[in-house]
Amino acid sequence: xxxxxxxxxxxxxxxxxxxxxxxxxxxxxxxxxxxxxxxxxxxxxxxxxxxxxxxxxxxxxxxxxxxxxxxxxxxxxxxxxxxxxxxxxxxxxxxxxxxxxxxxxxxxxxxxxxxxxxxxxxxxxxxxxxxxxxxxxxxxxxxxxxxxxxxxxxxxxxxxxxxxxxxxxxxxxxxxx
Amino acid sequence: xxxxxxxxxxxxxxxxxxxxxxxxxxxxxxxxxxxxxxxxxxxxxxxxxxxxxxxxxxxxxxxxxxxxxxxxxxxxxxxxxxxxxxxxxxxxxxxxxxxxxxxxxxxxxxxxxxxxxxxxxxxxxxxxxxxxxxxxxxxxxxxxxxxxxxxxxxxxxxxxxxxxxxxxxxxxxxxxxxxxxxxxxxxxxxxxxxxxxxxxxxxxxxxxxxxxxxxxxxxxxxxxxxxxxxxxxxxxxxxxxxxxxxxxxxxxxxxxxxxxxxxxxxxxxxxxxxxxxxxxxxxxxxxxxxxxxxxxxxxxxxxxxxxxxxxxxxxxxxxxxxxxx
Numbered sequence: 112x113x114x115x116x117x118x119x120x121x122x123x124x125x126x127x128x129x130x131x132x133x134x135x136x137x138x139x140x141x142x143x144x145x146x147x148x149x150x151x152x153x154x155x156x157x158x159x160x161x162x163x164x165x166x167x168x169x170x171x172x173x174x175x176x177x178x179x180x181x182x183x184x185x186x187x188x189x190x191x192x193x194x195x196x197x198x199x200x201x202x203x204x205x206x207x208x209x210x211x212x213x214x215x216x217x218x219x220x221x222x223x224x225x226x227x228x229x230x231x232x233x234x235x236x237x238x239x240x241x242x243x244x245x246x247x248x249x250x251x252x253x254x255x256x257x258x259x260x261x262x263x264x265x266x267x268x269x270x271x272x273x274x275x276x277x278x279x280x281x282x283x284x285x286x287x288x
Numbered sequence: 289x290x291x292x293x294x295x296x297x298x299x300x301x302x303x304x305x306x307x308x309x310x311x312x313x314x315x316x317x318x319x320x321x322x323x324x325x326x327x328x329x330x331x332x333x334x335x336x337x338x339x340x341x342x343x344x345x346x347x348x349x350x351x352x353x354x355x356x357x358x359x360x361x362x363x364x365x366x367x368x369x370x371x372x373x374x375x376x377x378x379x380x381x382x383x384x385x386x387x388x389x390x391x392x393x394x395x396x397x398x399x400x401x402x403x404x405x406x407x408x409x410x411x412x413x414x415x416x417x418x419x420x421x422x423x424x425x426x427x428x429x430x431x432x433x434x435x436x437x438x439x440x441x442x443x444x445x446x447x448x449x450x451x452x453x454x455x456x457x458x459x460x461x462x463x464x465x466x467x468x469x470x471x472x473x474x475x476x477x478x479x480x481x482x483x484x485x486x487x488x489x490x491x492x493x494x495x496x497x498x499x500x501x502x503x504x505x506x507x508x509x510x511x512x513x514x515x516x517x518x519x520x521x522x523x524x525x526x527x528x529x530x531x532x533x534x535x536x537x538x539x540x541x542x543x544x545x546x547x548x549x550x551x552x553x554x555x556x557x558x559x560x561x562x563x564x565x566x567x568x569x570x571x572x573x574x575x576x577x578x579x580x581x582x583x584x585x586x587x588x589x590x591x592x593x594x595x596x597x598x599x600x601x602x603x604x605x606x607x608x609x610x611x612x613x
Binding site: 172236 | 299300301358362365366369370371374377399407409410411
């Protein structure tokens with residue numbers, strides 16, 4: 112066969128694969144977002160157990176929670192624990208915000224989810240222990256709700272996006288042929 | 289002028305900058321008092337000062353740095369390692385001991401359930417009392433306290449802030465380690481408010497000597513009995529003796545042949561005798577020595593040493609009648 116046909120076929124294959132990969136990447140981001148929010152929900156459960164019932168220091172509780180994480184939340188928790196231990200004098204809110212900004216990929220979460228994440232700092236460190244317990248419970252429920260929504264979204268849209276991307280790829284290939 | 293600025297680590301970044309610009313000598317800084325909406329006050333070298341926003345020390349509170357709610361919150365976060373919950377039990381007693389053995393008193397809204405304190409909320413005041421270990425401050429006192437390798441039961445008396453805990457701490461260290469003429473003793477310390485050992489996570493931050501066992505955050509009465517049963521101490525040391533709850537344990541200490549080192553609030557032996565427990569003990573001749581300190585003006589210095597009968601062994605004799613009558 113002519114070299115040009117080979118090149119054309121290779122180009123078409125690339126276009127098809129690119130569409131497929133983009134779709135899979137979108138689906139993967141949705142899955143990570145779901146897992147991240149689910150781990151946040153679990154984090155508050157762990158923090159409540161460790162801090163309230165076992166009186167563990169927040170840095171140790173964050174490290175303990177990081178052990179069970181498989182998303183970028185692990186890095187966030189470890190970075191926050193390190194900064195807390197370093198005792199630089201910053202407010203906890205700032206430490207938490209910095210860890211989130213540095214280590215959570217920009218497009219992983221929606222704006223309102225990021226805002227809830229920033230506000231969650233108040234429940235991890237508070238000078239009012241009664242309020243802290245309430246906030247931990249509230250955040251746990253809030254993140255459960257967010258995780259359930261993200262899970263639903265992933266299940267509903269994930270496979271659709273994958274199929275759609277394959278269809279778009281195929282359409283482009285046909286169009287170009 | 290600046291030396292020992294370890295205390296800065298206790299403060300949040302904002303206040304850290306303020307204190308750093310004041311160039312304070314950490315060894316002379318005794319207390320930092322923070323009250324929301326009020327002027328920040330320091331007890332520095334025996335005097336009270338305010339600090340201006342530019343870091344100048346002021347004798348009058350006017351023009352001094354005003355403490356905000358945020359300052360109190362952030363200081364508390366810094367002191368507790370962002371983990372107030374870890375200090376829950378201590379907080380119920382109105383204080384917490386932080387790394388370095390420094391004690392922080394807290395004021396706020398007390399939440400009670402029945403007669404029991406549940407927690408403190410809306411914390412609005414902090415009193416950071418910096419722990420200063422003055423090694424050797426009790427060395428001159430020691431010859432009056434010991435006799436033929438034995439220790440006299442001793443009561444150290446001073447008003448609050450007079451340095452009696454510092455004095456007792458050094459006395460414990462000297463008795464525990466021993467000196468050239470005095471072999472060290474096993475000392476048991478019941479550190480109810482973590483002031484003597486300044487334990488942080490169970491580890492004493494202050495040097496109390498090589499033969500000293502510490503029961504941290506333990507009620508005095510229970511602690512003394514626990515030490516007697518388990519640790520066979522030759523000397524038991526406690527801070528701020530005088531409550532009725534201690535009566536049974538104190539008697540046990542005496543009748544078990546243990547020597548007691550204790551402190552009490554007061555200006556004179558007369559003050560001590562007004563306390564039901566201490567008065568009874570003094571009447572029964574349970575203490576062999578009374579050490580009266582100079583008080584706030586010269587914290588940690590001895591004014592007088594009296595024997596068990598009130599006779600002056602050291603210091604001016606002028607108030608002897610007032611002390612021994």
